[in-house]
Amino acid sequence: MEMYFKRMKDEWTGLVEQADPPIRAKAAEIAVAHAHYLSIEFYRIVRIDPHAEEFLSNEQVERQLKSAMERWIINVLSAQVDDVERLIQIQHTVAEVHARIGI
Numbered sequence: 001m002e003m004y005f006k007r008m009k010d011e012w013t014g015l016v017e018q019a020d021p022p023i024r025a026k027a028a029e030i031a032v033a034h035a036h037y038l039s040i041e042f043y044r045i046v047r048i049d050p051h052a053e054e055f056l057s058n059e060q061v062e063r064q065l066k067s068a069m070e071r072w073i074i075n076v077l078s079a080q081v082d083d084v085e086r087l088i089q090i091q092h093t094v095a096e097v098h099a100r101i102g103i
Helices: 002-018 021-046 050-054 059-078 080-103
Strands: none
Touching: 002 080, 021 059, 059 080
16 A cells, blocks of 8 residues: 555656646636535535435535535645645545445
C-alpha cells in the first residue's frame, strides 16, 4: 500500500507542478465559485440510482455530504504540492468508508 501511496503522490505532485500557475489559479477560482452547484448536481444524479437510496437519505445529504463534497472539489482543484499528501490521506479515508458500507 505504501508504494501505491507514493506513486499516487508522485503522479499528483507532477500534475500540480506541470500545470501553469494561472491555470491552477483559474481552476481554484472556478471551484470556489461553483462547488455548491456541483455538489447539488452530483447528489441529484447519484440519488437517481435506486441502489443509492439505501445509503443516502435526503437529510444526510443536506446535513453533511454536500458540504463535504464542496470542500473536496475546492481542495482538489486548488491543491498545491504541499497539500497532496494530506489530500491523499483524506481520499483514502473516504475510500475506506465507502468500502466498509459496500459502495
